[in-house]
Structures are given as C-alpha cells and as structure tokens.
Amino acid sequence: MGFPINQILALLIILTIFSSTTTSEKCNPSGKIRGKKPPKDKCNKQNDSECCKAGKLYDKYDCSPQVSRRTKAVLTLNSFQKGGDGGGASECDGKFHSDKTKVVALSTGWLRLNDHLKRCNKTVTIVGNGRRVKARVVDECDSTMGCDEEHDYQPPCQNNIVDASPAVWKALKVKKDDWGYMEVFWFDGGA
Numbered sequence: 001m002g003f004p005i006n007q008i009l010a011l012l013i014i015l016t017i018f019s020s021t022t023t024s025e026k027c028n029p030s031g032k033i034r035g036k037k038p039p040k041d042k043c044n045k046q047n048d049s050e051c052c053k054a055g056k057l058y059d060k061y062d063c064s065p066q067v068s069r070r071t072k073a074v075l076t077l078n079s080f081q082k083g084g085d086g087g088g089a090s091e092c093d094g095k096f097h098s099d100k101t102k103v104v105a106l107s108t109g110w111l112r113l114n115d116h117l118k119r120c121n122k123t124v125t126i127v128g129n130g131r132r133v134k135a136r137v138v139d140e141c142d143s144t145m146g147c148d149e150e151h152d153y154q155p156p157c158q159n160n161i162v163d164a165s166p167a168v169w170k171a172l173k174v175k176k177d178d179w180g181y182m183e184v185f186w187f188d189g190g191a
C-alpha cells in the first residue's frame, strides 16, 4: 500500500497558504527598548502621556497591522501645537498645527513604507462613537524608537495608534472627560 502522496501534497499546500496569510497580517515586535529614567523636568505628563521607567523593556515595531477598509486602531490624544505634548514640529510638513484643526499622527508602520512617508498629508476617515470624521495625517507616532530626548522620554508608540488632535475628539462628540483612549476604525480617504 502506498502513501496518499496527493493528499499529503494538498495538505502541505493548504498549510503553506494559511501560514503565509497569517504572517502577512501579523506584526510582531522587532525588538525591545530599555527605559531610561527621564531627566528632571523631562517627559511631559500632561494628557496622560506615559513616561519611560528605568530598566523596563518596551516593545518596538517596524510594522503595523494590515490596513483594510475597516482597520482597527486605538485613538489617543495629542496636541500638535507649539509647546504641546507632541514635542517638535510635525514630521510631514515641519509645521505645528492648532488644536482646532483635525490632524493625526499614525504609528510608523501605517505612516511609512520603508523610508517613504506614504500617508503624509493624506486624508483618513476615523469611525468611532457612532460618528465619522476626516483628518489629515501630519505626523508619525514612532513605534521604532522612544525613551530618549527626541521622544520626550516616552515609550515607543504601539503599532496600532491614531494619535489625534483635540479637534478630532471634539468632532467625534466624545465627552471631554473621556478623551485620551478609544477603540476606533479608520480607512484611507474621505468617502
């Protein structure tokens, strides 16, 4: 009696297809960053910004979850104004943006394709709290680095973040006390 070669082959092919689809959707950490204690007066704790803790290991990511017509994300709050908790000027245009304009930063894997800032200046639509708003992408929420001066001694960004200006939270009609963390969906464009 021979082995059912055809069936084994079919099974192998199916397994290969399955594992390649799961790896393309999954995004695992690319490494760790060891936290340093922020120097005095560094790390702006306003608006619930997290500060790195000495010795703690933080995941970093080169990738983000695959984008679809309904990509799950965590909406966070950031001020892109001068002196705001976003730190320096925005990565996409080298400018600051008023808290009254609807702008966002995206996690590295969603903003960039390798070195290309592919979603800079693009419109995305954010769906949350039963509403949808359009916002312009102006900055990076850096998932690859953190706990240093450039990132105000805050940990690297998670890989699924839409970091939004106060105007975005307001347009979603979220109660001000609840601004800072909300599960949302987003998609490219403004349809």
Ligand SMILES: *[C@@H]1O[C@H](CO)[C@@H](O)[C@H](O)[C@H]1NC(C)=O
Pocket: 044, 046, 047, 078, 079, 081, 083, 084, 085, 086, 099, 166, 179
């Ligand atoms: C904190 O958030 C408010 C909006 O809720 C903003 O006006 C303010 O500038 C933020 N603070 C900092 C330091 O970014």
Ligand SMILES: *[C@@H]1O[C@H](CO)[C@@H](O)[C@H](O)[C@H]1NC(C)=O
Pocket: 092, 093, 117, 120, 121
């Ligand atoms: C985004 O738009 C600004 C003009 O508002 C431009 O200066 C900048 O080069 C653009 N950035 C990218 C990465 O295309």
